[in-house]
Amino acid sequence: MKTMIALRKFVTLALVVGCGSTFTACSLNRQAKKEEAAPLKPEAGMTFNERYPAYDYAAAPSPAQVQSANDTGLNGVPAYQPRFQGETFQAPTNTATAPQYSQPAGAIQRTSAEMPIQGQPVSAQVPVRPVSYAFPRGQVMPPCGPGCSHPSSICHHGSTAGSCQACQAAGIPYQAGPCWPEDEYLYDGGDRLVRTEIDGEFGVHGLDIEDTVGHYDTLEGQRIVTPSNRVCVYAPRFAAVRKVTGLNQEILGTQISGLDANLQLNNQQHNGTPAGVVQPLALRGQIGGKMANALTEDLPGVQIQNGVRLAQFVEEFKAYENLSIIRYGVFDQGEKARLASSLLNAVTWTQNQQVQVTVEGRKASEVASGKTPQEFVWSELAGEPRLRVVKLADKGAAEPGDIVEFTLRFDNVGTQVMGNVTLLDNLTPRLEYVEGSAQCDLEATFLTQPNEAGSQLLRWEITNPLEAGQGGIIRFQCRVR
Amino acid sequence: MKRETLPSLWLLTVILVLVASNMAKAQSGSVPLYTERLMPGAIGQMQLMKGRGIPGHIQPVKLIPPAGTKIAPVIEGSFADDLPSPQTFGCVIGAVYRFRLSEIPLHPGAELFPTVEVIDRTYPPAGMELQFPIPIQITQDELQYALEGKFVTRVIYLENPRTAVPNTYEPSFQPWFEVEAGQDPVVTADLLGRPVAILRLGSRRPTQEDMPGEFTYQSPPIQLFGNPPPAPANGVEVPMEQPVPATAVPMQAQRPMMPPYGVPPQMAPPYQGAPQQPWYPSQR
Numbered sequence: 001m002k003t004m005i006a007l008r009k010f011v012t013l014a015l016v017v018g019c020g021s022t023f024t025a026c027s028l029n030r031q032a033k034k035e036e037a038a039p040l041k042p043e044a045g046m047t048f049n050e051r052y053p054a055y056d057y058a059a060a061p062s063p064a065q066v067q068s069a070n071d072t073g074l075n076g077v078p079a080y081q082p083r084f085q086g087e088t089f090q091a092p093t094n095t096a097t098a099p100q101y102s103q104p105a106g107a108i109q110r111t112s113a114e115m116p117i118q119g120q121p122v123s124a125q126v127p128v129r130p131v132s133y134a135f136p137r138g139q140v141m142p143p144c145g146p147g148c149s150h151p152s153s154i155c156h157h158g159s160t161a162g163s164c165q166a167c168q169a170a171g172i173p174y175q176a177g178p179c180w181p182e183d184e185y186l187y188d189g190g191d192r193l194v195r196t197e198i199d200g201e202f203g204v205h206g207l208d209i210e211d212t213v214g215h216y217d218t219l220e221g222q223r224i225v226t227p228s229n230r231v232c233v234y235a236p237r238f239a240a241v242r243k244v245t246g247l248n249q250e251i252l253g254t255q256i257s258g259l260d261a262n263l264q265l266n267n268q269q270h271n272g273t274p275a276g277v278v279q280p281l282a283l284r285g286q287i288g289g290k291m292a293n294a295l296t297e298d299l300p301g302v303q304i305q306n307g308v309r310l311a312q313f314v315e316e317f318k319a320y321e322n323l324s325i326i327r328y329g330v331f332d333q334g335e336k337a338r339l340a341s342s343l344l345n346a347v348t349w350t351q352n353q354q355v356q357v358t359v360e361g362r363k364a365s366e367v368a369s370g371k372t373p374q375e376f377v378w379s380e381l382a383g384e385p386r387l388r389v390v391k392l393a394d395k396g397a398a399e400p401g402d403i404v405e406f407t408l409r410f411d412n413v414g415t416q417v418m419g420n421v422t423l424l425d426n427l428t429p430r431l432e433y434v435e436g437s438a439q440c441d442l443e444a445t446f447l448t449q450p451n452e453a454g455s456q457l458l459r460w461e462i463t464n465p466l467e468a469g470q471g472g473i474i475r476f477q478c479r480v481r
Numbered sequence: 482m483k484r485e486t487l488p489s490l491w492l493l494t495v496i497l498v499l500v501a502s503n504m505a506k507a508q509s510g511s512v513p514l515y516t517e518r519l520m521p522g523a524i525g526q527m528q529l530m531k532g533r534g535i536p537g538h539i540q541p542v543k544l545i546p547p548a549g550t551k552i553a554p555v556i557e558g559s560f561a562d563d564l565p566s567p568q569t570f571g572c573v574i575g576a577v578y579r580f581r582l583s584e585i586p587l588h589p590g591a592e593l594f595p596t597v598e599v600i601d602r603t604y605p606p607a608g609m610e611l612q613f614p615i616p617i618q619i620t621q622d623e624l625q626y627a628l629e630g631k632f633v634t635r636v637i638y639l640e641n642p643r644t645a646v647p648n649t650y651e652p653s654f655q656p657w658f659e660v661e662a663g664q665d666p667v668v669t670a671d672l673l674g675r676p677v678a679i680l681r682l683g684s685r686r687p688t689q690e691d692m693p694g695e696f697t698y699q700s701p702p703i704q705l706f707g708n709p710p711p712a713p714a715n716g717v718e719v720p721m722e723q724p725v726p727a728t729a730v731p732m733q734a735q736r737p738m739m740p741p742y743g744v745p746p747q748m749a750p751p752y753q754g755a756p757q758q759p760w761y762p763s764q765r
Contacts, residue, residue: 005485005488006488009485009488009489010488010492013489013492180604181604181675182642183639183640183641183642183674183675184603184604184605184639185642186642187642209643210643234605234606234609234613235642236603236605236613236639236640237639237640237642237645238615238616238637238638238639238640238655238677239637239638239640239655239656239657239658239673239674240618240635240636240637240638240655240656240657240658240670241635241636241638241657241658241659241660241666241667241669241670241673242623242633242634242635242636242657242658242659242660242666243517243633243634243635243659243660243661243662243664243666244623244626244631244632244633244634244659245631245632245634245662246630246631246632396606397605397606397609397612397613399612399613399652399711400649400650400652401649401651401652428642428643429642429643429644429645429646429647430642430645430647432647432649453643453647454646454647455647479649481645481647481648481649481650
């Protein structure tokens, strides 16, 4: 009876624990569903008016006028530029980017740190020599396919030789030097850690500290993020950790002062001076114990009979080992198929050990929303836009209190107009934006917002769409903390 | 009724014991290698053994006591002449340097003998090594503590710029944190950044019983750089190559260069073919 009561108690407790966890999971699940149903909102303070480019249907090229894309093997899908170009990419020369934009006519005071744009060779308009480093000698890479026709593009060979898989804008003209170690430099620019994404409501996700990105909308509705290069300023800041400890010297001093040495001297006066010294007699001899002079060891050897034999090795090879490479070490071409099947067996045997996905004790299942797109409208537009963001700093080293001026140069190096061009700069905590120092040669809206590192997030929204070949300059100052 | 609640109490007890054992297991303490208990010079020697290219490197260190204090370095076993503060010295990493501070403000006749141990180096751009030394500030209250017989340890570390305190300080002020008794300043500095130097300031004085070279730590080699002028406000242009027409310079070349390893800043030109100049390359 007692055991029955105890069992009943245990079952009750298990039921209570199980129900509690189930209720918690249910409420969490409900909460998650509620969050899923609610529309995504941009981050706090990041609400911006959505400005899609006014698409003029009358002026839009008719489908007949659009250059029909050659069959690139991708079923007519144009090869878009990947969103993130790795930092290791370098243009072969700097002369590939031609300054196609109109120069701002003296509106902004130029500093010595800006790129010598006037000094660029004019010969950049010459079509770029095909890059053939990845091809065998004598063969030249075929020219770029559709969508890559602008002069400042070079080809990157893909996995299939002979066809242009992807094109990239000819590069970041200025790459920051090897700023190492990182704790002595202030960085700004690039897209560190999490890749920055802009959602449909202009919410910014993944913009880390020090990041500088620009994003824009294409006529096809894409929203593309382009990181800038990184600049670094040598500005180490030192701090200290202090510890003040009291030594025991004071305690020792009080002990010494507490001793009265005169008493000891008085005591010594009572002792008479020694009249003589009795010298102990030296030993005449030493009687030592008799040492053992011989040691006879007569241990009989214990006979050990090691009767353990080696385990017998089966001389015959097993069925799956009956291969030339196993038996003789000679590889036979005819055994390839059997070797492959053995490998396949190994794969098959390990099939049941693959990772099983379980979420809270239940099997994971796909959740599909009820909404499915009913219609796809596909239209191709000639060319593609491509943003290039270049960042510069006016000095390479600064001390705390100095003012560093940054320059952002953004250009549409593509062949299509881009809209909603926005540039974001998330400043590192050691940089403090100087109020009123931001300037832009294009019409833009400038916003600042404190970021989580104690500095500021700068944001420029370019009002008008950027035509192909057009660009602008942004300049702002920061004080080194 | 009490008998029925007994199994539940047993179950609760078992769960509590399991939780407590789990928490005890989670307290796995890490033992730091560098602590303040190491004798002066031990951390620097271990840094040298790491093989990071710092043996032989002369690291500029700027001693900044209160204004008016005189600094005397040890040169070949004896204290040299008093120098006005601040002073920049070139120190070898891993050695311990003894200094003498005299003419301390508000304490006439008092002398202090701090030690400085450089345990890591910095990597400033070429030609700007003296403009970015390791600043070791000794405040007036620290001198007061030391004169009262206390022992001041100051671990200077390089802040991580990504996790730095976003405060604006005066250029002459060095932020510092105080640790209590029982906490280790070296470990704390290692958590906050990269420790580069250790200042020990206490009541140690030279005595007659000192072995030769014991008080001065065998007087390691030191370079006297004086008090270099501050960097110009508009920055310093570091030339990269021999002068060539500006139009022919590719932009990739306009990057700062790394200083060569193991070469003192004034002993050799920072790059191949650079002329010897006093302070700034832009003043040529």
